[in-house]
Amino acid sequence: MITHIWIAALIFLNQFIVPEHLEKHLEMVHKEKIIDRPTRSQFVLPVTGPPLVDNDRLNAYMDHLNSLVVSPAVNAKINASGGITPGRSGHRLYRRMFKDQFYASFYSGGTQPVHVPLIAVQPKVDSELLGQIRVQAIGRYATFFNPGNKSRANNITLALKAINNHVVFPGEIFSFNHVVGRRTKAKGYRTAKVIVRGEYSEGIGGGICQVSSTLFNAADRAGLHIVQRFSHSKHVSYVPPGRDATVSWYGPDFQFQNNYHQPILIRAHSSGSHLSFTLYSSDVINFKPKHVPAPAKKLPRQHEHR
Numbered sequence: 564m565i566t567h568i569w570i571a572a573l574i575f576l577n578q579f580i581v582p583e584h585l586e587k588h589l590e591m592v593h594k595e596k597i598i599d600r601p602t603r604s605q606f607v608l609p610v611t612g613p614p615l616v617d618n619d620r621l622n623a624y625m626d627h628l629n630s631l632v633v634s635p636a637v638n639a640k641i642n643a644s645g646g647i648t649p650g651r652s653g654h655r656l657y658r659r660m661f662k663d664q665f666y667a668s669f670y671s672g673g674t675q676p677v678h679v680p681l682i683a684v685q686p687k688v689d690s691e692l693l694g695q696i697r698v699q700a701i702g703r704y705a706t707f708f709n710p711g712n713k714s715r716a717n718n719i720t721l722a723l724k725a726i727n728n729h730v731v732f733p734g735e736i737f738s739f740n741h742v743v744g745r746r747t748k749a750k751g752y753r754t755a756k757v758i759v760r761g762e763y764s765e766g767i768g769g770g771i772c773q774v775s776s777t778l779f780n781a782a783d784r785a786g787l788h789i790v791q792r793f794s795h796s797k798h799v800s801y802v803p804p805g806r807d808a809t810v811s812w813y814g815p816d817f818q819f820q821n822n823y824h825q826p827i828l829i830r831a832h833s834s835g836s837h838l839s840f841t842l843y844s845s846d847v848i849n850f851k852p853k854h855v856p857a858p859a860k861k862l863p864r865q866h867e868h869r
Contacts, residue, residue, distance in 0.1 A: 585614060589668055590676040593632050598679070603669055616669060621662070629656040632679055638688035640728040641830070647693055650686030657682035688730045696730070696828045698846045702785025705839035706777045706801045706858045708770070714753035715770035719838055721751055722774040723831040726840075730828050731821040736790055737782075737829075739775050739810050739817040746771060746812060772809050773801050774838065775817045778829070779808035781840040782819045784855040787827070790818040803856040823848055 585607060588600040601624065608617045636653035657680040668675045710716050725743045746752040752767050772795065779792055780802060792808045793815035799807050808817040821827050825848040830841045844850070 636686040654681040702842040704781035718770040727831040776807040786851040
């Protein structure tokens with residue numbers, strides 16, 4: 564409403580915006596520092612007549628500006644000692660307020676600074692919620708790997724760390740690729756054996772399919788709805804036949820949906836030669852567990868594949 568009033572009032576002031584003013588900079592100030600100096604011309608509609616702001620360009624600029632000032636909220640998590648580390652609030656661009664300030668500065672014709680307004684963002688998972696959903700174990704699965712294969716063990720550890728403490732809310736779909744992210748050297752992932760079209764090969768992130776396969780069996784055992792799962796083109800020995808879940812950044816994903824009325828907490832753990840997932844929820848959850856075949860108790864010494 565306020566923005567619409569500004570637009571109506573300031574269109575009248577267009578007579579004071581001369582072409583030279585369009586090349587003047589707008590100063591964006593955050594924490595008492597100028598973080599950006601766009602010119603007015605980059606926001607103007609390409610039409611004749613009085614200069615009008617292109618809303619699409621302004622929205623795109625707000626996306627950019629938000630990337631400069633955003634501070635994501637941090638969820639509460641269970642720490643190494645078993646206690647709860649409280650979450651932390653964050654902030655992002657207050658877009659509606661910024662628009663009002665932007666129009667005022669744009670049509671002023673001068674270099675009136677815009678003090679970038681922020682709005683608080685609360686963590687999705689706070690200490691109270693985490694304390695309530697760490698009570699009831701609803702599904703667990705463990706598999707074994709060769710810790711002597713340092714590259715593969717490293718990749719498994721990184722993927723487990725990315726998933727540990729993740730909370731899936733009722734109706735929400737968990738995506739392995741989305742949560743773990745792209746597996747790259749910059750993130751610390753190493754080259755290890757993978758299966759490509761039924762053959763062994765070398766690839767960044769080899770080993771993470773054991774993580775996704777273990778999580779699949781834990782989620783399936785908990786009675787969660789499996790949305791997307793693909794098997795390898797070659798049998799893997801860390802899970803029974805047909806119980807694997809291959810993943811690839813540009814290919815298959817593993818996804819499950821929380822079909823219960825309570826949030827689900829995912830806890831990931833590795834020690835020695837085994838990795839495990841345990842899914843927790845509140846003590847009032849009405850879950851329906853499934854029977855899932857147990858994995859082999861140990862792996863062949865030569866086992867190194869994805």
